[in-house]
Amino acid sequence: MERHFDQELQGLKDALLTMGGRAEAVIQKSVESLKRRDSKLAEEVIADDRVIDRIEIEIDEGCVSLLALRQPMAVDLRFITGVLKISNDLERVGDHAVNIAGSAQRLAVEPALKPLVDIPRMADLAAGMLREALDAFVRRDAAAARRIVSRDEEVDNLNRQLFRELVSYMIEDTRTITRAMELVLVARNLERVADLATNIAEEVVFIAEARIIKHHADERVGNDFGRS
Amino acid sequence: MTSEEGARVSVGLPALAAALPRPARDVAAEATRLVEGPAASVPGDAALSTRDFSLFYGPVQALTNVSLEIPKTSVTAIIGPSGCGKSTLLRSFNRMNDMIPGVRTEGEIRFAERDLRASSTDVVELRRRVGMVFQRPNPFPKSIFDNVAFGLHMQGGMGRAEIERRVESSLRRAALWDEVRDRLDRSALQLSGGQQQRLCIARCLAVEPEVILMDEPASALDPTATARIEELVLELKRDYTIVVVTHNMQQAARISDRTAFMLTGKLVEYDETAFVFTSPKEKLTEDYITGRFG
Numbered sequence: 001m002e003r004h005f006d007q008e009l010q011g012l013k014d015a016l017l018t019m020g021g022r023a024e025a026v027i028q029k030s031v032e033s034l035k036r037r038d039s040k041l042a043e044e045v046i047a048d049d050r051v052i053d054r055i056e057i058e059i060d061e062g063c064v065s066l067l068a069l070r071q072p073m074a075v076d077l078r079f080i081t082g083v084l085k086i087s088n089d090l091e092r093v094g095d096h097a098v099n100i101a102g103s104a105q106r107l108a109v110e111p112a113l114k115p116l117v118d119i120p121r122m123a124d125l126a127a128g129m130l131r132e133a134l135d136a137f138v139r140r141d142a143a144a145a146r147r148i149v150s151r152d153e154e155v156d157n158l159n160r161q162l163f164r165e166l167v168s169y170m171i172e173d174t175r176t177i178t179r180a181m182e183l184v185l186v187a188r189n190l191e192r193v194a195d196l197a198t199n200i201a202e203e204v205v206f207i208a209e210a211r212i213i214k215h216h217a218d219e220r221v222g223n224d225f226g227r228s
Numbered sequence: 229m230t231s232e233e234g235a236r237v238s239v240g241l242p243a244l245a246a247a248l249p250r251p252a253r254d255v256a257a258e259a260t261r262l263v264e265g266p267a268a269s270v271p272g273d274a275a276l277s278t279r280d281f282s283l284f285y286g287p288v289q290a291l292t293n294v295s296l297e298i299p300k301t302s303v304t305a306i307i308g309p310s311g312c313g314k315s316t317l318l319r320s321f322n323r324m325n326d327m328i329p330g331v332r333t334e335g336e337i338r339f340a341e342r343d344l345r346a347s348s349t350d351v352v353e354l355r356r357r358v359g360m361v362f363q364r365p366n367p368f369p370k371s372i373f374d375n376v377a378f379g380l381h382m383q384g385g386m387g388r389a390e391i392e393r394r395v396e397s398s399l400r401r402a403a404l405w406d407e408v409r410d411r412l413d414r415s416a417l418q419l420s421g422g423q424q425q426r427l428c429i430a431r432c433l434a435v436e437p438e439v440i441l442m443d444e445p446a447s448a449l450d451p452t453a454t455a456r457i458e459e460l461v462l463e464l465k466r467d468y469t470i471v472v473v474t475h476n477m478q479q480a481a482r483i484s485d486r487t488a489f490m491l492t493g494k495l496v497e498y499d500e501t502a503f504v505f506t507s508p509k510e511k512l513t514e515d516y517i518t519g520r521f522g
């Protein structure tokens with residue numbers, strides 16, 4: 001029997017995907033504004049983030065309504081609580097894009113410190129993880145979600161590598177400190193985006209399998225709601 | 229203030245807005261709601277309405293100054309603890325209380341722009357247009373076909389072909405046709421409880437009512453049969469105005485667009501269901517729906 005409730009869940013899913021698409025785009029746009037030294041583009045990022053914030057509120061209200069009115073059980077319950085958490089993650093992705101856009105605006109008026117290679121690469125990786133986490137969400141594909149979690153390290157490594165490089169710039173020439181610190185912050189923001197993509201992937205595993213994998217909970221006794 | 233900064237703007241999520249039970253919030257309307265209290269009047273045409281409607285069973289007052297408007301083609305739930313007057317109010321809409329000796333009413337109760345209390349009201353015609361489904365499925369001890377055709381025979385003046393056509397379409401709309409199409413001549417009493425209830429709904433639909441009153445329509449049914457009735461209600465509201473009395477708050481939350489909460493014969497709160505169950509204005513409503521009393 002097809003349920004009216006399924007249409008409501010589909011509406012929630014569509015809204016979350018809209019939000020995810022915007023979050024991914026705004027990260028790319030923030031790094032683009034950094035690369036092109038384009039303050040106007042950075043300005044757009046701030047406006048885009050406001051829209052993401054507004055979608056988050058709509059999704060939150062939708063989730064609360066469905067929890068109150070439909071008394072969801074089992075996979076429906078995990079889906080709605082999962083959407084609630086994922087929308088929170090995506091909202092924070094938008095905030096990181098705003099941070100990056102801020103750095104872009106401050107750097108746009110200074111001479112370039114170095115050609116940007118690692119930062120765009122980190123952005124591609126983080127945005128890719130975000131996109132794939134949402135794909136896994138759509139398909140409720142726990143296996144794909146687990147592969148995303150294992151890729152977080154790649155971004156962490158790039159972040160550490162870039163940090164060392166920027167520290168050496170600062171040691172050599174103290175006049176680079178302000179600019180190098182901005183780039184450290186940008187990298188740090190991108191590293192956090194990858195973490196949030198990881199969180200989303202972990203939520204997908206929970207929705208699909210009712211299994212908690214975050215904080216390495218799966219390696220501890222008593223996961224699986226004490227059922228294992 | 230740009231629209232971007234508005235308290236609530238659409239961000240291109242028609243799917244979410246259309247799919248979710250929570251109505252898109254209209255800030256101006258909400259402010260009015262806060263200032264003027266319960267939204268007793270509803271946008272668009274009301275199918276049924278009461279104003280300061282009171283009802284007495286002899287010396288006992290069962291309803292006190294109830295005022296509300298029930299919008300067309302929607303589901304309105306009336307909830308409240310036993311004895312709160314919810315069934316009495318429901319039965320007032322097609323004057324089923326007339327059959328109880330010593331009943332007296334005051335105030336106004338209207339259907340299709342007419343005062344139902346007027347002595348000129350044709351009660352038989354009223355009950356055709358405002359049908360009713362009861363707690364216990366009550367099929368007649370006749371065949372499935374004759375149960376649905378019963379009201380049509382009563383009306384008279386209808387040929388066999390027309391009756392057959394109406395029986396089939398009523399059974400289809402009641403989501404029962406596929407289960408009974410090859411045994412229409414069997415006794416209705418052989419059907420399961422859930423099927424019997426859907427048959428009673430089909431019988432009600434056959435005479436083409438505008439409003440369907442349901443008094444605890446699923447409380448005698450198992451969870452699966454209940455879910456089917458609930459899905460059916462959600463289908464039927466496209467064409468009919470439905471008023472459901474239920475002591476099952478979760479059911480009210482699942483199927484209704486608006487919810488009225490009653491206590492000791494008074495209407496405590498009446499609003500969009502999404503508001504009543506997530507942010508009721510009245511403390512009494514909150515206490516009831518959170519299980520603190522009742």
